[in-house]
Each structure stands twice: as C-alpha cells, then as structure tokens.
Amino acid sequence: MTAATSRIWLPEVTLEHLRQYSQDTLMTHLGIELVEMGDDFLSASMTVDNRTCQPMRLLHGGASVVLAETLGSLAANAVVDSQRYACVGQEINANHLRPVTFGRTVLGITKPFHIGARSHVWGIEIFDDRKQLICVSRITMAVINR
Numbered sequence: 001m002t003a004a005t006s007r008i009w010l011p012e013v014t015l016e017h018l019r020q021y022s023q024d025t026l027m028t029h030l031g032i033e034l035v036e037m038g039d040d041f042l043s044a045s046m047t048v049d050n051r052t053c054q055p056m057r058l059l060h061g062g063a064s065v066v067l068a069e070t071l072g073s074l075a076a077n078a079v080v081d082s083q084r085y086a087c088v089g090q091e092i093n094a095n096h097l098r099p100v101t102f103g104r105t106v107l108g109i110t111k112p113f114h115i116g117a118r119s120h121v122w123g124i125e126i127f128d129d130r131k132q133l134i135c136v137s138r139i140t141m142a143v144i145n146r
Helices: 015-021 026-030 061-077
Strands: 033-037 042-047 085-096 105-115 119-128 133-145
Touching: 015 033, 026 061, 042 061, 061 085, 061 105, 061 119, 061 133, 105 133
Parallel strands: none
Antiparallel strands: 033 042, 042 105, 085 133, 105 119, 119 133
16 A cells, blocks of 8 residues: 655645746756646656757757756755755766657656755656656755755
C-alpha cells in the first residue's frame, strides 16, 4: 500500500506563476516549456533543434543539464518562502543514457529526494517522446537567506 502524496508546493505557486516567473530567461532561449505540476512533481519539455543540439545533430548533453537544473531550481524555489529564502544550485550531475535525434522532443520530470531547511536534493528524469529514459540527473540546492 502506498501513502497518499500531499502537495509540497506553497499555496501561491501554480504552473502559470512559474511560467510568468521564467519569462526572459535561458528557458525562453532554449524553448523549455513547463508542462505539468503535480502534487510532488514538476515537468517541462524541450525540443531538439538548432538551440539544443550538438554538431552531430543530437541533443547536447549540456542542454539536458540545463533542463534538469531548470526543473530542480524552479521546484526548490516553489517550496520555500521567497521573501526570506532563495534556492541556488550547489552541485549537479547527469548520466546521459541514449541519444535523441534532431526534431524530437524530451520531457523532464523532477521530484524531491530531500527538502531540508538548508539544502534540497532533487532527482530529474528526462525521457524522449518514445518514453525512453535518456538522462538521469540529481541536483543539490543550497537554501540561502535573501
């Protein structure tokens, strides 16, 4: 039997709030679009195109890491009082498991492993549009005073 998942986000944080908050950032430049906010997860998509591919016309590993860090950072900041705290990336790692070709779309999903007073650890899985796992990442966020 699994326990019921409770909503982890602050009451005022919605998907639309995060979309507005993210305007005119690297997300916009790379075409990262927030897709869904569940009780304990956040997801975003990104297309493999001229902004996100490497010279071999495959998804650039750095673009996958940007997607992962974007999701982890937005999620971490959505669970702390933004008047008092900010969450900033402290460490990120990624394992690239399979290539994604030009023109395809990827979907990243983040969930917390740990939400503490001074640090968070978030896991991010990135799937291609065939639902194959293409990258796994983990980010540690430092919670700092504003």
